[in-house]
Amino acid sequence: MRISLNWLRELVDFDLSPQELAEKLDMAGFEVESIEDRRTWADGVVVGKIITADRHPNADKLQVCTVDIGAVEKLTIVCGAANARQDLYVPVATIGTYLPIVDLKLRPTKLRGVRSEGMICSLAELGLAKESSGIYEFEEGIPLGTDVRPLLGLDDAILDVSSTANRADALSMVGIAREVAALLGKDVCLPLATIEHQPKKLEWVAIADAKACPAYIGTLIQGVKVAPSPEWLQRHLEAAGMRSINNIVDITNFILLEWGQPLHAFDADTLAEGINIGVRFAKPKESLTTLDGQERALHSQNLVITSGDIPVAIAGVMGSETNEVSETTTNIVLEAALFDQATIRRSARAQALRTEASARYERGVNAAALEIASDKAIQTIVQLAGGKVVEQSTVDYRAPMTRTIELRLERILQVLGEIELENGTITYLTEEDVEKTLRSLSFELERIKPAEESAEASSDESESSEESTTRWLVKVPSYRYADIEREIDLIEEVARIYGYDKFCETLPARTELGYLSTDQILLRQVRSALRGAGLTEVIHMSLCSPSSSDQIKITNPVATEYSALRLDLLTGLIDACVYNLSQGNGILNAFEVGRVFGKDEEGSGETDHLAGIFGGDPTVGTWQHNTQPYDWYAAKGLLETVFHYLGVNVEFQPDQKDDRLHPGRTASLWISGERLGTFGQLHPQLRAERELPEQIYAFELDLYALLEAIARKSIPVFKPYSTYPSSDRDIAFFAPFKTTVAEIKRSITSAGGELLSSVTLFDQYTGEGVPEGQRSLAFRLVYRASDRTLTDADINPVHQKVRDTLEEKFRVSLRS
Template sequence: MRISLNWLRELVDFTMTPEELAHTLTMAGFEVEDIEDRRTWADGVVVGKVLSCQPHPNADKLRVCEVDIGAAAPLNIVCGAANVRASLYVAVATPGTYLPNIDLKIRPTKLRGVRSEGMICSLSELGLAKESSGIHSFDDEDNLELGSDVRPLLGLDDAILDITATANRADALSMVGIAREVAALAGATLKLPEAQEVSIAAKGTGLMLKVEEPQACPAYIGTVIEQVKIGPSPQWLQRRLQLSGVRPINNVVDITNYILLEWGQPLHAFDRDRLQVVAGKNSLAIGVRFAQQGESLKTLDGQTRTLQPQTLLITANDKPVALAGVMGGEETEVHEGTQNILLEAALFDMMAIRRSGRSQGLRTEASARYERGVNQAELEIACRRAIGMIAELAGGLPVVREIADARPNQSAWTRSIELRLERVNQILGPIDLGEDVGELQAPDIERILTALGCQVTPAAAEKVWTVTVPPYRYRDLEREIDLIEEIARLYGYDNFCDDLPAETEAGYISVDQQLTRKLREALRAAGLTELVHYSVVKPEADTKIIIRNPMFSEYSALRKDLISGLIDAFQYNLEQKNGPLNGFEIGRIFWQEEDGLMEADSVAGIIGGDPTLGKWTRSGREEPMSWYEAKGVLDNVFQRLGLKVEYQPDRRDERLHPGRTASLWLQGDRLGTFGQLHPQLRKERDLPDAVYVFDLDLDVLLDYLDRDENFIPTFHPYSSFPASDRDIAFFAPSQVYVAEIEREMTKVAGDLLESVELFDEYKGENVPPGQRSLAFRLIYRASDRTLTDEDVESVHGKVREALRDKFNVTLRS
C-alpha cells in the first residue's frame, strides 16, 4: 500500500523524516519496499508569469518569453511549447535546478543564438504525467505568489512510502491502520477522522434486503441517496487518490475509493435508477446469494463473466448486478447522468470472497481486503463517513437506509488474554541497556500494550495482566504469544541482546542420514536415476487411506507403496519418447493396521529396456534385459554396501511374474522383493517385454548397516599365495535353492574356500525330470602357504560328500 506522509500527518502527529519512518516501520515488521520522495522532483521550480511571448528569430517552433518569477528582473526563456502565451502562470525551473525525472540540470545557455535562463515545465518533466502536449499552467492565478515554490500547488511537497503488510495484518491496509501503528511506535497523538451521524430525510419505501447467505455476508447496509450531482472530485481528493495509485473517476466513485484507503472498508455505489430497470419492478430487493449454473454478468472491466456456483453475487430482485466484494456490474455503474445512488457497505466472509474471486480469476483492491478480513466493528463508521462526504461533495440526500445484520454482539469482536511478565522475558530474553543487560519491566509492557489500543488490567496474581484486545486487532491477537510478539515489535527487535547461547556444538547429520546418503550413492553408481513423487496419489479400488480434505480430488489418497509411482513414471517416459527409465525412489509409504495408521520409509526401483548403447551390431534391434542382468544391477548395489543378500522364490505380489520373482533376505530378515512385471500388466501399460522392479525395507537395511561391524570398515588381510580352483557339476532337485547349496559349501570348506560362483545352469535333454544341472567354480586359497593338490582335494572331497548327503545331488564331475 502507498502511504502519503502528508495524509498520514493529518491522522497522527509525528516528526520523523521519511527515511526514519521507513526504518521504524521496517523494524516493526512492515516491509517498506520503496521511498518515493516527491520533494526532490521539483526542488528549485517556482511560480512564474509569462509577461511576453515573441517568435524566435531563428526557429519557427520556438518562442522567446519574458517570465516574471518575483526577482529584480524577469528571466529570458526560450520555450518550444505550442500552448505558451503571455499572461499564463507557469512552473519555471530556475538555473541550477535538477529535474530527476528527465535527468536534466538547468543551466543558462543559448538556443539558436538567443539566451535562455531557465525552463518552463510540463507535467511530464515534473514526473506527474507520462506524456504532456505542452507546458502546465495554473488556473487560480489570484492566489499565486510569484517566485513561490510550486511543490505545494502540485502535490510535490509529499513523500510516499510503499509498504507491504504481512498476511495477518489486515488492519494495515488502510491509512487509519498505519496511523495507529505509527502512533504506537512514536508515542504520538492519534487524530482519527470523525464520522457524522446519518439523518434520514424521510422513511422511504421500496428497498428491501434479502441476504440468503448470512454466513458469507454477516452484515449489509444499503443506503439510498438522492439528488446526487456527478462531477469531478476536488483537487485535494483527486491528488490523494493519485498518490495512492488510484485513478480518479467521479466524485461518488472517488469517495468510495477514498474510504477504502482511509478505513480499509470497501464500499460500492450503484445507480439507483439503473438497478430499478434491471429489477423490473417498482419495489427493489437487494440480495446476496451464490450464483446458479448458467448465469452471467458483465463487470466494470467490460468482460462478460460466466458465473460459477462458488461465486458470491449481489442481486436486484434476484438478477445479478455485482460480484460481491470483488467488482461491480457495468449495467448498474454510476455515470455522468446518475442522480440517485444506492451505497453498499457490507462485510463478507474471507473464504467466500477468496473462492469467488479465484473462480473468476479476479483480484481487486476490495477483494484483497476482504480476503484478509475487514474490521467488523468499524463498518458503520466507514459508511457514515462516506455518506457525509457524498452529501458534502456531491450534494446527496440520504432518504432510505436498510440494514441486515447477523453479526454477534459487540463483545464477540474482542477478547481477553492473560499475559505473564515471566513468560514475556522467558521468550524475548534480555534487553540491551548499554553497558549492562536487563529485563523488560511491567511499566514498559503496560505502556506498549496501551499504545496499541489494548486495555491492560492487573490480574489477581502478581505481574500478570488481563489484556483486552481492540476490535481492529481481533483477528491477529489471539494468544499470549501474539501479545509477546507485539511487545517485541514495539520495543524494538534491535534493543534485545543477540548473544549466542553459551554452549553450542557443530551441526551434524544423524547416522540414518549418513547411511541413507551412502545408499543413494550406491544406487546412483549402479546407473539408476533418483525420482521423487508425491506421497498423495489417485484413489484406487483397494486404497484404504483416503484424505478427508484433499486439495485435489485426483490426489486424495496416501500411497501404500512406491512401485505404482515408478511404473507410472516408466510408462510416461516411454510415451514422451524418452526411452526406458531406470530409476529409484526413497520415500514414505502408509498402511492401515488394527492399531491405526502406520507409516515407514521404503526404497524401490525400476529397471528395464535395452541396457546397451549401440545397437548397430544387431541391425538396430532391441534386446530386452534378462532377469540376471537386472539382478546384477541390484547385486552391484548390495556389493557396494557390503550386503550378502539371499534370493528365494516368491509369489505374493500379483503385479509381478509368478515364476520370476524373488524375496530378498538379509541374515534371516526379509529385506524386500525383486521381480519382473507380470505379462498382463505389461500388456495393459504397453511396456517393453522385460521390466523389473525391486522394493526394499529401509528400516531393515539401515539397521544392518548401522551395526558396528558393518558401519565401520574393517581391513581384511589378503593372501600373497596363489589360488587353486576346482569345478563341480551335478544334477540337483529343482526345489533346492542355489543359496542353500552355496551356504553348505562355505560351511564345509571352512577358511580355505575364498569364493563360490555358479557359472552354468541347464534344464532339458539328458537331465532327469524334476532336476537341473548346476556347475560351480570354487576358489581355494590359504593365507600362510601355497596349497598342495592334497590340501585342495581333501577339502573339495568333503564338499562333494556334503552335497550328496544333504541335497541328494548326482555328481557329474
Template sequence: MRVSLNWLKELVDVDLTAEELGKILTIAGFEVEAIEDLRTFADGVVIGKVVQKEPHPNADKLSVCQVEVGGDAPLNIVCGASNVRADIFVPVATLGTYLPAIDLKMRRTKLRGVPSEGMICSLTELGLEKESDGIHIFTEDNLQPGQDVRPLLGLDDVILDLATTANRADALSMVGIAREVAALTGATLKLPDIPQDEVAQNLQIQIEVQDSQACPAYIGTVIEGVKLTSSPNWLKWRLQAAGVRPINNVVDVTNYVLLEWGQPLHAFDCEKLQRVAGNDALTIGVRFAEAGESLTTLDGQNRELNPQNLLITANNQPVALAGVMGGEDTEVDNQTVNLVLESALFESVTIRRSARSQNLRSEASTRYERGVNQVELDLAVARAIALLQELAGGTAVAQTVADARPDFASRGSIELRLSRINQVLGQVKRENGVGEIEVEEVEQILSALGCQLELIPDKESTWKVTVPSYRYRDLEREIDLIEEVARLYGYDRFCDTLPAKTEPGYLSFNYQIKNKLRALLRGVGLTEVVHYSLVKPTGGEVTLANPLFAEYSALRTNLIAGLIDAFEYNQSQGNGSLNAFEIGRIFWNSDAGFQEADAVAGIMGGDFYPQGSWTRGGKPAPMSWYQAKGILESLFTNLGLTIFYRSDSTDQRLHPGRTASLWLEGKNFGIFGQLHPQLRQQRDLPNEIYVFQLDFNILLAVLSQEEVITPKFQVYSAYPGTERDLAFFASTTLSVAEIAQVINRAGGKLLEKVELFDEYKGKNVPEGQRSLAFSLIYRSSDRTLTDEDVEPVHQKVRDTLVKEFEVTLRS
C-alpha cells in the same frame, strides 16, 4: 501498502524523516521495501508567468515565450505546446534542473537558432501522468513567480512502500499504520472527526442475505443528488500516492475510505440497478452463483460464474462479484445522479475462493481475504457519506441494514502473565546493566496498542487483556500478546544469550540412510531427479479438496510413473536414455484412512556405456536384464542386505515374465522388472527399460543404526578357498533364488559363495526341466580346508537338494 508521509502526519503527530520512520517500522516487523521521494521529481521546478508569446521565426509549431520566474529578467524559453499563451502560470524547469521522469537535465540550448533558457513542463515531464495534451496551467489564486511548484502538485511528499505480513490485516489502511506508529513512537493519534448523522432507516431498498456466515453484515445506503466531477487535488494526490488511479469524485471517495480505514465500499448507479432488476422496488441480495450464470465486471470481461462465487444481486440478477469487483451494467458514470452505496463484511475464505476461481484480485479482495475490522464498518460508512456530501453534494436519504455480526464484547479476554513474558523473552538491556521487563512497561506497551488491561487480584502480575477490535484476528492467545510486547519493546534491546548447554548438530538416522542411498545410487551411474508429489488423477489416488489446477489435483501413489514420464521426455528431447532414481513420498487410501510413506525408485535402460560404442562399430548395446539386476544388487551388497527374488506379475506396466518381487527378511520389500512391450510401444521407448521401487520404511527397520553410522571391520580369511561344482536337473518352476537359499542353508558356515554359472534347456534334458550348474566356494577363517572337511558338507548340500526339490544330480 504505499504510505504517504504527509497523509500519515495528519493522522498521527509524528515529526520524523522517512528514513527514521522506515527504520522504526522495519524493526517492528514492517519491512520497508522502498522509499520514494516525490520531491525529486520537481526539484528546481518553479512557478513561471508567461508574459509574452511570439511565433518562432524558423518553426511553425514552436513559440518563443518570455517567462517571469522571480528573477531580475524574464527567461527566454522556446515552447512547442499548443496551449501556451500569455498571462498564464506554468511550471518551469530552470537551468540546472534534473527531471528524472524523462531523464533530462536543463542546459542552455538553441532550438532552430533561438536560445532557450529552460522548459515549460507538462505533468508527464513531472512524472504525474503517462501522457499529457500540453503544458500544465495553474488555476490557483495568489501565485507568485519563482514559487516552488511541488506543494501545488502534491510532489512535496515521500512514499514508504511497506510489506505487511498476512496476519496484520489492520496494516492495509492508513489508520492502521497510524495506530502502529503512535504505539511505536508514543505520538498522539489524530483520527478523522467523522460526523455521526443518522440516516433514515426505511425499506426503500431491501436486503436479503442467504448465507449470514459468508456475509455477516450488509449496509445499503441510498444517496441522491450527486454531481459527478473531477476530485479535488488533495484527494487525487493521496490516491496517486497510494498507487490508485483517480476516476471521479464518487469512485475516488470509495477508494479513499478503503485506503484510510481498510473497509472496501462500492457505489452502484441506482437507476441502473433498477433497470437490471426490472423494477423500481429494489431488493439487494447476497447469494452464491448458480450454474450457467455470467457477469461482465468493471474490467470489461464477461465471466462465467461458478458456485464458489459470492454475488451481489438486484432482484436476483447478478450485479457484482461480492468483495472482488463490481459489474459493468451498474457502473457509476457521468450521468449518475442517485447512488446505492454498498458497505459489507464478507468471510475471508469465501472471498479468497471466489477471487481465485476467477483469477481476479483487487484492492477490495486483498483486504477481505485478510479480514476487515467488523466493529468499524459503521464508522467507514459514515466517513464515506460525509465525503460524498462534501465533494459530490449528495444526500443520504435511506439506509437498510442486514446485521448478523456477533457481539465483539462476547469474545472475552486473554490472560497474560508477567512471569511467562520474562520466561519467553529473557533478559533486557538497561542503562545500569541487565534486567527483566517490568509491569509498567507491559501496561504501557499494550495500552499503546489499544488493549485494555485489568490486573487479576488473586494472581501475581497477571492481567486480563481485552484486545481492540482492529487486532482481534491476530491477537488470540497469550503468546500473541508476548510477541507484541517484544516487538514494541524493541528486539535490539534483548540480551544475546546462548543456551546453557549446546550440542553439535546431527542428521537423523532417517536422513543419514537417505544420504547413503543417494551416494550409492549415484555411484552406480544413476542421476537423482525430483518430481512433484501432485499428479493428474487417474482413479484411486488421494485427491485434493481444493486443488490449484486439475492437472495437479491428486497425490502420487508410486514413483515409477513419474520416472517413466521423465524417461520419455528425456528421450523425446534427444538427450538419450535417462538412468535415474528418486527418493520421495507416496500416498494411498486404506481402511484406516489416508496413508503416506517414503519410497526409493529408479529407471534404467538404453546403452549404459555409450562412450565405448566404438568397440561395437558405433552400434548401441541395450542393457540386459542381468545388467540392470547387477546395478540393483550392487546397492544391496553395499548395504549388507540379502534379497530374494520371486516371480511377479501384479504390476500391469511390467513384463510378466521379467518381473520379480523383492523380499527382505520375509517382507515384500519392493519390485523390479522390465517395462511391458505394449507400454514401450505406446510411449515410443527403447526395447529394454527396467524399473524398481523399494519400501524405505522396511529398509529403515532392517538396517542397524550402529552398523550404518559406525561401520565395523570384518576379519577376512587369509586361507585359500576350495571350489566345488554342482550340476543337476531341476524343474523349470523352481527359481534359482530358492535353490541358492537352500544351498546356503545346507552349506552352513563353511560355504562362502554360491554362484550359478550355467543353464541349459533342450536336447538330453527331461521335459519340464532344465540343467543348472553352480559353483560353490568353501572357506574357513582359521585353517586350510582339506577334502575331509569339505566333502561331508558338500554331500549334505547334494542330499538336501534331492530331498527338498527332487532334483536329479549330474555331478
C-alpha cells in the same frame, strides 16, 4: 499499500524523515519495499510568469519566452509547447535544477541560435503524468518565485508498505496511523464524521445468505452533483496510486483507503424496479458487464448484488457498468457492506479478477467500523457533491466481536527474555512496560489480583510471589479481532512495539558443530550406489486413490484420486514408467526412497521403503541398437552391484507372493536371515495391460533393514594381495530343482574354510541325460593361501570335505 506521509500526518503528528519512519515500520513487522521521495522531483522549480512569447526566428514550432520568476533579471527560455503564451503562470526549472524523472540537469544552452536559461515544465517532466500535451498552467496571482512543490503536491514522500496476510487493518491509512502512533507514543486523530444524519429507516435490502453477507447498509442520497473532485482529494488518491474519476467515486475510494472499508455507489435511477437491493449467489446463465467493460458469465460461486433480482454488481469485487455513477447521475445508493472472506476469495478467483475492494475483503475488514466508514462517506458526499440523505436500509446479522485473553507476566519474560536499557543495564520488562505497550495499541487491560498471601510468608516472599503471578485480562480491539487469538499473539505485540532490537540476543550456553546422523550418512551411500548403477531418483506423492481395505483413508481429501495413503512405492513407479514411455522418453530407470503406510489389527503404521524399476533396451533412441534387452541375470547383476558397493551380502530365494511380478522370475531378498524385500520381472499380464515392453524389472526393499545391515558391517581393513598362485577345481553334480544355488554356495563356502577364495556357478544344464526333477550344476572353486603355494596335499582334503557336504546335505549326485 502506498502511504502518503502528508496524509499520515493528518492522522498522527510526527516529524520523522521518510527513512526514519521506514526503519520504524520495518522493525515493527511492516516491510517498506520502496521510498518515493517526491520532494526531489521539483527541487529548484518555481512559479514564473511569461512576460512575452515571441516566435523563434529560426524555428516555426518554438517560441522565445521572457519569464519573470521574481528575480531582478528576467529569464529567456526557448519553449516548444503549443499553449505557451503571454501572462501565463507556469512552473520554471532554473539553471542548476536536476529533474530526476527525465534525468535532466538544466544548464544554459542555445536552441537554434537563441540562448535558453531554463525550462518551462509540463506535468510529465515533473513526474505527475505519463504524458502531457503542453506546459502546466497555474492560476493567476501566485507570488512569483514560489516553490511549486506545495502547489503540486510534490512536498510529499510515499512509502510502499507491505504487510502480512493476518494484518488486514494495515491496508488502510487509519491502520498504519495506529501503528505509527503506538511506535512513537503519540495519539491518533481518527477522521470521524462530525454531523449526524437522520434518514428515514426503510426495509429495501434482503440478504439470502447471512454467513456470506453479515451486514449491509444502503443509503439513498438524492440531488447530488457529479463533478471533478477537489484538488486535495485528487492528490490523496493519486499518492495512493489511484486515478481520479469523479467526486462520488473518488469519495468511496478515499474511504476505502482511509478506513479499509470498501464502498460502492449505484446510480439509483438505473436500478430495476426502484430501490430493491438483494444479496444472493448467482444463478445459472446469469451475466454482468463490469466497470472494466467486460461481459462476465457469472458462476455459482459469485455472490452478487441485485436490484429487482437482476445482478448489478459482483459483491465485494466490482460493480456493473450499467449502474455506474456518471455526469448525469443525480441520485445514488451508497453501499456499505461486510462480506465473508472465503466467499469473496472464491468469487474473485472464479472471475480471475482482483480489485482493491476484494483484496481487503479477502483479508477481512473491521466489522465494527462499518457504520463509521458509511457515516464518513455520507458526510463527505454531502459536503462535496451536495444532495440530501433521504432514506436508509440496514440488515445486520453480525455477532458480537469481543475477545478477552489472559496474559501472564511470567510467560512474557519466559518468551522474550532480557532487555538492554540505553545505559547498558540488563533487566526484564516491567508490568508498566507491558501495560503501556498494549494500551498504545488500544488494548484494554484489567489486572487480575493474585490470591492473598499466607500470613506466615515474609514480605520479600510475598513481593516475589506477587510479581511471578501478575496477570491481566486483555480485551482485544475490534480491528484486531481476526488477528489476536492467543496469549502468544499478545506477547508478539509487546515485543513488536517495544522493539525487537532492545531485547538481548541469548545464545545457547554450549554449541556444537552440525553433523549428519548415521541413518543420513548411510542413506546417502545408498543413493550414491543406485545413481552409480544408472538409476535416477524420483519422488511421488504419498496420496493415491483407494484400492485396498488395508489403506489408510483421508477424511478430508482434496480429490477422490488423492483420498488414501500409499501401501507401497512400486505402484507409483510403474505408473511413472508408463507415463514416461507414453511421452516418448523411453523406459524409466529410476528409484525412490519414501514412506509407505498401512494398518492391521494393531492399528495404523508407517515405514520407509526403497524401490526401483528398470529394464528394457537401454540403447533405444540412440544410434547404437541392442536387440538383447536386460535379461534376468543382467538385472540381478545390477542389484548385486549395488549391494556389493554397500558391503552387504544378500541372498536371493524363489518367491511368488507379489502378483504384479512373474511367478517364475521373482525372488525374495534376505540379509542374515531377515527379509529385505522382493525383486523380479513384471508379470506378462500386467505388462500387456499397461503396454510396457518385455523384461521390465522392479524391486522394493525395507529401507531400515538395509540401513541396519550396512551399519552392522565391520570396518573394512586392507589386506595385502596374495603373491602366490591360486588353484582351481571344478565340481559338477545333479541337484533337485527345489535346492537353490544360494543354499549350495553357502554350504560350499562354509565347508571350504579359509583356503577357499571364491565360488562361481559357471554352468547349468537341463535336458537329455539329466534325471527328472533335477538339473546339472557346475561350480568353479578357487583355492588360494596368502603365505604359500598350495599343493594337492593342502587342497584335496578341503575339496573332499566340500564334496561330502554336498552329498550329505543336499543328496546330490556328483559327476566330477
